[in-house]
Structures are given as C-alpha cells and as structure tokens.
Amino acid sequence: MDLTCGSALARTPKNRPSVPAPASPSDPASPSVPEAVPDAVPASGVVPSSDVVPAAGPRVPEARTPAASTPASPSGPASGSVSAPGRAASLPRVDRPRASVPEARGPVVPEPREGRTDARPAVTELRLSAFAGHRSAVHALGPVTLFAGPSGSGKTTALRAYEALARLCAGDPLDEVFPDAADLVPERARPDAQGRRGFRIGCTVDGPRGPVRLDLAVQAEPRLRIVGERLTARGRTLLATALRDPGRSTVQAEWHTAGATPVTRAPLPDDLLGTALLPLRVAGRTPGQLEVLAAAEQAVVGLRSAFACDPRPERMRAPVPPGAGRLRRDCRNLAEVLHRTHNDCPRRHHRLATVAGAGCAGTVTGLGVRELPDGTVRAVLERNGRPATPLGRLGDGELRYLALALTLLTGPGILEMDRIAEVPDAMQSLTLLADGLDRGLDRRQSGELLRLAVDIAGDGHIRLAGTAGDRTAEEARRTPGVTVVDLDG
Numbered sequence: 001m002d003l004t005c006g007s008a009l010a011r012t013p014k015n016r017p018s019v020p021a022p023a024s025p026s027d028p029a030s031p032s033v034p035e036a037v038p039d040a041v042p043a044s045g046v047v048p049s050s051d052v053v054p055a056a057g058p059r060v061p062e063a064r065t066p067a068a069s070t071p072a073s074p075s076g077p078a079s080g081s082v083s084a085p086g087r088a089a090s091l092p093r094v095d096r097p098r099a100s101v102p103e104a105r106g107p108v109v110p111e112p113r114e115g116r117t118d119a120r121p122a123v124t125e126l127r128l129s130a131f132a133g134h135r136s137a138v139h140a141l142g143p144v145t146l147f148a149g150p151s152g153s154g155k156t157t158a159l160r161a162y163e164a165l166a167r168l169c170a171g172d173p174l175d176e177v178f179p180d181a182a183d184l185v186p187e188r189a190r191p192d193a194q195g196r197r198g199f200r201i202g203c204t205v206d207g208p209r210g211p212v213r214l215d216l217a218v219q220a221e222p223r224l225r226i227v228g229e230r231l232t233a234r235g236r237t238l239l240a241t242a243l244r245d246p247g248r249s250t251v252q253a254e255w256h257t258a259g260a261t262p263v264t265r266a267p268l269p270d271d272l273l274g275t276a277l278l279p280l281r282v283a284g285r286t287p288g289q290l291e292v293l294a295a296a297e298q299a300v301v302g303l304r305s306a307f308a309c310d311p312r313p314e315r316m317r318a319p320v321p322p323g324a325g326r327l328r329r330d331c332r333n334l335a336e337v338l339h340r341t342h343n344d345c346p347r348r349h350h351r352l353a354t355v356a357g358a359g360c361a362g363t364v365t366g367l368g369v370r371e372l373p374d375g376t377v378r379a380v381l382e383r384n385g386r387p388a389t390p391l392g393r394l395g396d397g398e399l400r401y402l403a404l405a406l407t408l409l410t411g412p413g414i415l416e417m418d419r420i421a422e423v424p425d426a427m428q429s430l431t432l433l434a435d436g437l438d439r440g441l442d443r444r445q446s447g448e449l450l451r452l453a454v455d456i457a458g459d460g461h462i463r464l465a466g467t468a469g470d471r472t473a474e475e476a477r478r479t480p481g482v483t484v485v486d487l488d489g
Contacts, residue, residue, distance in 0.1 A: 120429040120460055121428070126158065126161065127202040127204075134158065134186075135186065146473060146482060146484050147159065147466070147467045147468075148470065169275065169276050174218070174225065178218065181224050198217060200215070205298055207302060209298050210234060216228070225251075226241070226271065226273070227270070231274075231275050231296060239255045239292065240254050243270070249269065250267035250269060255281075258287055264282075266281065278292060301428060307407065307417045311404060313400060314396075316332055316334045316403065317391065319372055319376035325339065325341070325414065327414055334406070335377050337414060338352075341410070348409055362386070363383055363384040363385075365382045370390075397445055398445075404437070411425065412428070412430055429460055429462065432464045434466035437464075437468050446472045450476055
C-alpha cells in the first residue's frame with residue numbers, strides 16, 4: 001500500500017497550539033522507557049491483582065545502541081519544561097470541519113518485502129483486556145462477524161470498543177468517545193493509592209504491512225486521559241507512550257527512528273490517540289521512520305473505515321427534503337438516499353429493489369421515489385398489480401431490513417461517515433457496525449441479510465461486525481463465511 005507520508009491521514013484541528021518539537025533521542029532530560037511488557041498494555045502504580053484494572057502508562061522496550069544507558073523508572077517525572085500540548089488529528093468527522101491537510105513531508109512509503117501486499121487494511125482481532133465486563137478477551141474477526149450470547153454477556157460492549165478505536169483514529173477527543181468512561185471500568189477493579197482506575201482495549205489491523213497491533217490504556221478516574229499506548233509490528237515496538245507526570249496534560253512518547261539515534265522522544269497530548277498524530281510528527285527520512293508511518297497509516301485506515309448503522313423505523317417514515325443523499329446512522333433520511341441512488345446509481349438501486357423482494361411482504365417489483373408538492377421526497381415500494389406503498393406504511397422489520405441492505409450495497413460515498421478521501425477506495429475496506437442486526441427481523445429477513453453480507457464481503461470491499469440473538473446466531477453458524485463469537489454470560 002503506497003501512501004504518501006504525512007499527507008494521507010493527518011489534519012490539524014482548529015484552535016489548538018502547535019505540538020512541541022520532538023526531543024532528541026539522546027537528550028538526557030527525556031526519560032527512557034524500561035523493557036519487558038506483557039501482551040496487554042499494563043499500568044504502573046496499581047496493586048497487581050486479577051481484579052485490578054491498571055491506570056497508568058505502558059512499559060515498552062526501547063531500541064538500544066551498544067552504549068545505551070540504564071532506563072529510568074517509569075514513575076519518575078520527565079525533566080525539563082513542556083510547552084502547551086498541541087492537538088493534531090487525522091481526517092475530521094463530517095460535522096466538525098478542521099483546517100486543511102498539511103503538505104507531505106516525506107517520501108512515498110515503499111512496499112514491504114514481507115506481508116500481504118494485496119490486502120486492504122482490516123481489523124482482524126479485537127482485544128478487551130479490561131473493559132466493562134470483559135477480562136483478557138481476544139476475539140478474532142472475519143469478513144462477517146456476529147457477537148452472540150445471552151443478555152448481559154457484553155455483545156454491545158464489544159462492538160462499542162471497536163467503534164471507540166475507530167473514532168479515536170479519526171481524531172475525536174477522548175471525552176467525546178467515552179462520555180461515561182467510569183462505567184467502562186470493570187466492577188471489581190480497585191483504585192490505587194492515588195484513586196486511579198481505568199480500562200484497556202486494543203486490536204490488530206492486518207494489511208500490506210502484515211499484522212499491526214494497537215493497545216491502549218485509559219485512565220477513567222480521577223481524570224479521563226490516555227496513560228499508555230503501544231503500536232507494534234513484526235515484533236518491534238514502533239510507538240510507546242507513558243504517563244510520566246500526572247500534573248501535566250501530556251504523555252511522554254517514543255517512536256522508532258533507526259537512524260543515527262534509535263528513538264525520538266516528545267510529549268503528546270493525553271486526550272488524543274498518538275498513532276493518529278504520527279503522520280504529523282514523523283518526517284519519514286529514515287527506514288525506521290518509514291516503518292513507523294506505514295504501520296500507523298495501516299492502523300488508522302483499517303480502523304477509521306467503519307460506519308455504525310442503527311436503523312430507527314420510527315424516524316424513517318416521514319418524507320424528507322432532498323439533499324446530498326448520505327445515509328445517517330439512524331437511517332432517518334432513507335428516502336433522500338433512495339432518491340439519490342435512483343438518479344445516480346441505477347444499477348445499485350435495481351439490485352436493492354431485488355433484495356427488497358426477499359425481505360418485504362408481497363411481490364416487490366421495484367423501489368420508487370415520489371416528489372411531493374412541498375418539495376420533499378417519499379420512498380415507495382412498488383408491487384406487481386398494486387398501487388405503490390409508501391415506506392411509511394411498512395412494518396418496523398421491513399424498514400430495518402431495507403436500511404441494512406442499503407448500507408451493505410453502498411460505500412463510503414453514500415454513507416454519512418468520515419471518509420478517507422486521500423486514500424483510494426481500492427486500498428480501503430468499509431466495516432459496517434450493526435448492533436442488534438436481527439432486531440425486529442423475522443427468520444427469513446435475517447437469513448437474507450446474512451447471505452447478502454457474505455456475498456458482498458467476498459470482494460473484500462465491505463465487512464460486517466454486528467450482534468445478534470440466539471436464533472440468528474444458530475443460522476449464522478450454518479452459513480459459510482460467517483464468524484460467530486460466542487460470549488459467556
């Protein structure tokens with residue numbers, strides 16, 4: 001995957017001061033990071049126990065030269081002054097415009113000598129080390145994945161962790177992603193002497209660079225902040241951050257350089273994901289920096305290409321004004337989107353009409369759109385030999401079925417999502433997140449949706465991760481191409 005370093009993913013938000021310049025790797029005022037880390041991002045300052053969720057930063061191995069000095073204690077404060085942290089993020093959400101993309105500052109990343117160079121970045125593993133009711137959970141994700149289990153087993157929570165990582169990679173601040181962070185701390189987690197508690201999540205993004213792991217430690221109490229982050233690929237730690245001084249709103253970051261000096265150190269803000277900031281901070285002048293950028297861009301592209309869809313039939317029945325035709329999360333503007341696809345994407349619209357016949361009552365011959373005298377548009381279902389039926393007259397299950405089918409048959413250009421326009425569509429795979437995929441659907445409708453999802457996912461452009469009840473999960477186990485993750489209550 002050839003991506004231009006520093007330009008494909010990063011934008012600088014408005015009203016934030018510039019980020020301090022990186023410290024030299026040889027700067028004695030910059031603390032080094034000790035070696036030896038477990039799989040999940042750990043935290044210091046908390047009594048080690050199976051019931052405790054750490055709340056400080058990770059300890060990550062440092063690339064060393066033969067003359068490397070003994071690492072400093074992870075709890076020691078960083079020396080020297082730290083200027084006001086900047087806030088830099090990858091591409092913005094649709095509803096929050098930001099400044100223009102900075103110019104490219106490095107060469108094009110070369111293709112790796114190893115790895116699946118034909119693969120689009122995609123999340124293939126979700127790790128919930130300590131998140132709400134999940135402990136030490138590792139879930140493999142396929143092109144079509146359903147989380148199943150009894151009520152209270154954590155199906156929705158698992159999907160929420162995925163969406164949270166996607167939003168952080170899009171540059172969303174931590175407090176917007178986790179407005180109720182304290183509720184996500186495991187119940188049995190005991191605070192340390194400073195009253196700190198938190199949670200840990202992570203994932204693996206597979207793609208042209210091979211598997212890239214991202215792990216995150218979040219302190220929820222007494223103040224919400226990212227206290228540890230680690231990005232690894234091919235057994236090498238490429239980025240590590242740790243909380244050094246609790247009195248400052250920064251974390252100390254180290255990223256792989258592999259030039260005249262092994263690592264570069266700099267403070268980063270504690271409310272933004274460091275991985276999403278790397279394209280703004282790494283010049284891409286050494287092979288090590290290119291490796292860091294390639295891994296960060298793969299993680300960001302794989303995670304950000306997600307759309308959470310939760311159709312609400314009660315909001316989909318009324319006529320709507322015509323507009324840009326980008327489907328919202330709750331699908332309230334379904335008629336507007338059908339108006340656009342009817343005019344601009346006739347082949348896709350015809351396929352949707354065909355799929356509608358498998359999930360709606362009667363003999364469906366097409367989907368139409370009627371322009372009303374007040375300027376609004378209303379979607380109608382055309383049935384053989386019968387007057388057109390406004391979609392507002394359909395049942396909840398039929399409306400949810402149509403909305404979910406539409407999301408599977410469209411792409412980022414039709415969905416109201418933070419589209420990565422700088423990266424070609426051929427290098428992206430959209431992941432649809434559908435909590436309660438079968439909610440309100442009968443057996444026939446849920447089965448048709450599963451088969452449609454498997455068929456669409458076959459070309460690698462669209463993936464599906466959702467939750468489902470027992471009946472749909474049983475059918476999914478018999479459907480080739482569907483991965484069912486069973487959660488215990």
